[in-house]
């Protein structure tokens with residue numbers, strides 16, 4: 001079978017499985033992988049490290065413009081650096097998660113990171129890119145666009161399992177955080193979270209992770225063969 005060539009975009013709300021599925025799909029397709037959420041989280045680390053207020057759009061834009069954000073495009077290893085410092089663990093912490101939606105709503109930050117995202121994938125024959133606006137803004141001509149959804153309860157349960165939390169109060173807090181971020185990300189003026197008009201919606205509520213990976217790989221291969229026949 002010939003190798004996959006093209007761009008796969010995976011967008012959707014938090015906890016739907018984007019990162020894990022995108023890594024699995026990239027491995028199966030022999031493709032590069034870009035986690036754009038990690039870039040907005042790294043920008044948030046720069047803001048917090050500088051002591052800037054995440055709600056102060058001008059200060060945020062200034063700090064992020066001066067920060068050197070580096071992310072890897074290898075599905076097997078995670079590389080996230082801010083000004084040369086490894087922040088791969090810090091970006092997943094609660095402090096960053098609380099502030100990231102405010103930082104990512106700043107248009108100057110989005111322009112900077114979208115330019116960087118396009119440059120990072122420009123040389124790749126095959127790439128899987130995940131985020132919120134990849135199919136709508138970053139790569140509007142992608143080969144196949146997936147919009148991943150899942151029931152809110154399933155998303156909160158998955159996030160809790162991932163973080164090793166099981167107390168009902170902790171799960172309720174995670175669910176509230178997911179709701180707050182979805183609401184913020186979907187209602188911002190610049191590049192809100194929404195499916196592209198030509199995205200295929202995949203609901204992962206009743207599928208396990210391998211099932212979702214298999215479905216997306218099939219959709220990616222079908223899109224290429226349709227493209228070849230056209």
Ligand SMILES: Nc1ncnc2c1ncn2[C@@H]1O[C@H](COP(=O)(O)OP(=O)(O)O)[C@@H](O)[C@H]1O
Pocket residue numbers: 012013014015016017018019020021158159161162204207208209210212
């Ligand atoms: N279909 C699925 N069923 C059950 N758990 C899943 C599924 N897809 C992903 N997960 C798990 O849910 C958690 C959150 O997934 P993640 O990929 O981080 O989501 P996102 O990037 O959309 O926030 C991870 O621990 C992952 O292993």
Ligand SMILES: Nc1ccn([C@@H]2O[C@H](COP(=O)(O)OP(=O)(O)O)[C@@H](O)[C@H]2O)c(=O)n1
Pocket residue numbers: 013014015018019036037038040041100101102104105130131132133134181185
């Ligand atoms: N392409 C993207 C990716 C992430 N983001 C922002 O970055 C935050 C963190 O993204 P993420 O993908 O790491 O979040 P999780 O789904 O892993 O919780 C999101 O809540 C958005 O505010 C964005 O605005 N645009």
